[in-house]
Amino acid sequence: MDKETLKMLANKLMFTMKEEEYKTLMDEFDIILKQMDLIGNIPDIDKVEPMTYPFMLDNVSLREDKVVDELEIDEILVNSGSNLYNQVKLPKVVE
Amino acid sequence: MALSIKEMREKIDSGSVSSEELFTESVNLAKKYQDKYNPFVTIIDKYEIDKSSDSNLSGIPYALKDNISTKGILTTASSNILKNYVPVYDATIYKKLKEAGAVLMGKTVLDELAMGGTGTTGHTGVVKNPWNSERLIGGSSAGSAASVALGIVPFAIGSDTGDSIRKPAAYGGVVGFKPTYGRISRYGLFAFASSLDHLGVFARNTYDVAMVMNVIKGHDERDMTSLPDDDKNYLDTIDNEVAGKKLFYIKEILDNSDNDKELAKVIDNFSMVIKKCESLGIEVCEESIDKDLLLALYPTYMSISCAEVTSNDANLTGIHFGVRGEGNTPEEIIKDARTKGFSELIKRRFVLGSYILQKENQEKLFLNACRIRRMVVDKINDLFKKYDGLIMPAASGIAPKFGEGTDKLSDKYLMLDNHLVIGNFGGFPSITIPSGFVDDMPLGINITGRVCEDDVVLNMAYKLENTMDYVNQVAKDGEIDV
Numbered sequence: 001m002d003k004e005t006l007k008m009l010a011n012k013l014m015f016t017m018k019e020e021e022y023k024t025l026m027d028e029f030d031i032i033l034k035q036m037d038l039i040g041n042i043p044d045i046d047k048v049e050p051m052t053y054p055f056m057l058d059n060v061s062l063r064e065d066k067v068v069d070e071l072e073i074d075e076i077l078v079n080s081g082s083n084l085y086n087q088v089k090l091p092k093v094v095e
Numbered sequence: 096m097a098l099s100i101k102e103m104r105e106k107i108d109s110g111s112v113s114s115e116e117l118f119t120e121s122v123n124l125a126k127k128y129q130d131k132y133n134p135f136v137t138i139i140d141k142y143e144i145d146k147s148s149d150s151n152l153s154g155i156p157y158a159l160k161d162n163i164s165t166k167g168i169l170t171t172a173s174s175n176i177l178k179n180y181v182p183v184y185d186a187t188i189y190k191k192l193k194e195a196g197a198v199l200m201g202k203t204v205l206d207e208l209a210m211g212g213t214g215t216t217g218h219t220g221v222v223k224n225p226w227n228s229e230r231l232i233g234g235s236s237a238g239s240a241a242s243v244a245l246g247i248v249p250f251a252i253g254s255d256t257g258d259s260i261r262k263p264a265a266y267g268g269v270v271g272f273k274p275t276y277g278r279i280s281r282y283g284l285f286a287f288a289s290s291l292d293h294l295g296v297f298a299r300n301t302y303d304v305a306m307v308m309n310v311i312k313g314h315d316e317r318d319m320t321s322l323p324d325d326d327k328n329y330l331d332t333i334d335n336e337v338a339g340k341k342l343f344y345i346k347e348i349l350d351n352s353d354n355d356k357e358l359a360k361v362i363d364n365f366s367m368v369i370k371k372c373e374s375l376g377i378e379v380c381e382e383s384i385d386k387d388l389l390l391a392l393y394p395t396y397m398s399i400s401c402a403e404v405t406s407n408d409a410n411l412t413g414i415h416f417g418v419r420g421e422g423n424t425p426e427e428i429i430k431d432a433r434t435k436g437f438s439e440l441i442k443r444r445f446v447l448g449s450y451i452l453q454k455e456n457q458e459k460l461f462l463n464a465c466r467i468r469r470m471v472v473d474k475i476n477d478l479f480k481k482y483d484g485l486i487m488p489a490a491s492g493i494a495p496k497f498g499e500g501t502d503k504l505s506d507k508y509l510m511l512d513n514h515l516v517i518g519n520f521g522g523f524p525s526i527t528i529p530s531g532f533v534d535d536m537p538l539g540i541n542i543t544g545r546v547c548e549d550d551v552v553l554n555m556a557y558k559l560e561n562t563m564d565y566v567n568q569v570a571k572d573g574e575i576d577v
Contacts, residue, residue: 005450006446009453010442013442013446014426015442015445024439025446029450031503032397032447034504035393035503035504038391038394039398039464042391042470045463045466045467045470046466048466049469050462050466051465051472051520052465054290054291054472054521054522054546057322063316070184071183071184076183078181079180079416080415081413082419090414090428091428
């Protein structure tokens with residue numbers, strides 16, 4: 001695993017890491033990729049359907065398409081760091 | 096204090112103690128132990144109760160893990176990025192407990208964003224093991240486990256994505272139960288890995304767990320993965336006869352050909368538990384599962400959980416909620432918030448998840464992990480045609496000391512320290528109960544049963560725990576005088 005790939009991934013995830021943190025990350029990747037190799041040891045794995053949930057849920061149905069206003073604007077905005085005119089405020093995107 | 100729910104119920108009903116007195120005692124204990132063990136992010140001083148309920152939990156103090164939404168009460172997920180977040184809605188589990196008259200006295204520390212199994216990565220500091228403060232309690236539901244082990248509350252709510260209730264329960268000498276996937280609504284639980292996440296209960300005995308489950312289970316249309324209610328009262332069947340039940344254990348996971356001394360003690364304890372099962376008329380058999388499949392349990396869990404959390408936590412931008420970053424553009428603001436808000440460990444998990452989800456790695460790492468998940472679940476379900484459950488030690492030993500190294504490529508780590516993920520892969524109900532001590536530290540035994548047979552698992556655990564001497568035990572670190 002090279003540092004540039006890890007930096008590219010961190011950038012996609014929208015954070016930065018310190019140089020010394022990449023060293024730990026690369027060491028950890030060495031172990032994790034060895035662990036991941038264990039996944040490749042299973043014969044005929046390609047014949048198995050991937051499982052994305054523990055079991056089939058047969059009770060899932062779409063809810064009625066009803067308009068429900070659960071939160072007041074004031075409540076929605078209370079945790080935003082900056083707001084104006086009942087909207088979350090951000091710097092201009094288009095100059 | 097250290098009364099069980101059942102004992103508290105009797106005292107409240109007889110008038111010998113009031114709910115408010117129990118709450119005050121609970122808060123005082125929390126404050127007394129907070130500096131040393133750090134179970135809480137928030138201790139709630141204000142006594143608030145819905146007195147309209149006559150449920151078993153009416154007037155009983157309890158604690159919630161701090162990744163469960165509580166309107167008007169700080170909820171941080173033990174992460175700096177949410178250190179100022181005050182939810183504007185209640186999680187369904189909290190709403191149900193409130194309506195049942197249970198009294199919230201604190202929000203408990205977790206490993207940051209519920210990722211991790213040590214209880215050492217929360218933004219307010221490490222949680223120490225109440226049996227020995229030089230040892231960790233495990234995680235991620237660290238504070239919930241510690242608050243019950245310390246006798247501060249008779250029950251606490253946790254979440255479990257890999258083993259985050261059942262492992263700290265073992266290290267803390269308490270009971271930890273994760274029901275069938277979908278049995279408890281997750282509306283208002285901060286998602287970690289949605290296909291593996293469960294809510295569940297800590298208590299000091301299985302009867303209390305059943306009392307809490309009766310209140311918090313049930314269908315919720317706000318959670319699309321919520322099951323229809325099973326319409327069962329788990330107390331009705333908890334004392335049923337268990338003679339004739341059959342359990343199995345997995346031979347490969349208990350292999351000790353390396354003569355590991357600590358593992359030998361765990362296996363001795365397990366042998367004792369098997370004898371207790373047999374004394375109840377439960378037959379316990381050895382079964383074999385392909386070792387390569389078992390060695391792949393942990394990497395499979397890591398692959399699926401890191402991939403899912405990378406996506407789930409993309410909403411933590413500091414824009415709509417959370418600590419806002421600085422910068423001249425929205426992108427700079429988000430980057431600053433995420434850089435400062437996440438610890439190094441969390442960033443490493445996210446990078447791993449992103450790596451797994453890169454187009455060129457998806458087939459090999461993510462989809463193959465999902466395939467192994469199916470193979471494991473199919474194998475266990477196949478065995479469940481013959482058996483009522485799987486019984487195993489909950490971990491390879493007692494709670495580790497802080498900073499104690501682990502060989503993460505060893506068979507012991509990959510299988511015995513991580514086999515509880517089987518319960519999450521298949522959504523199986525799974526419980527850890529205390530089963531003894533090694534070097535004055537508690538050990539736990541785990542029973543995992545068939546999907547939707549939560550009542551059967553609770554019944555077997557209840558009968559088994561009553562053959563041993565650890566029901567209602569409270570931690571006994573040298574400086575505790577409970």
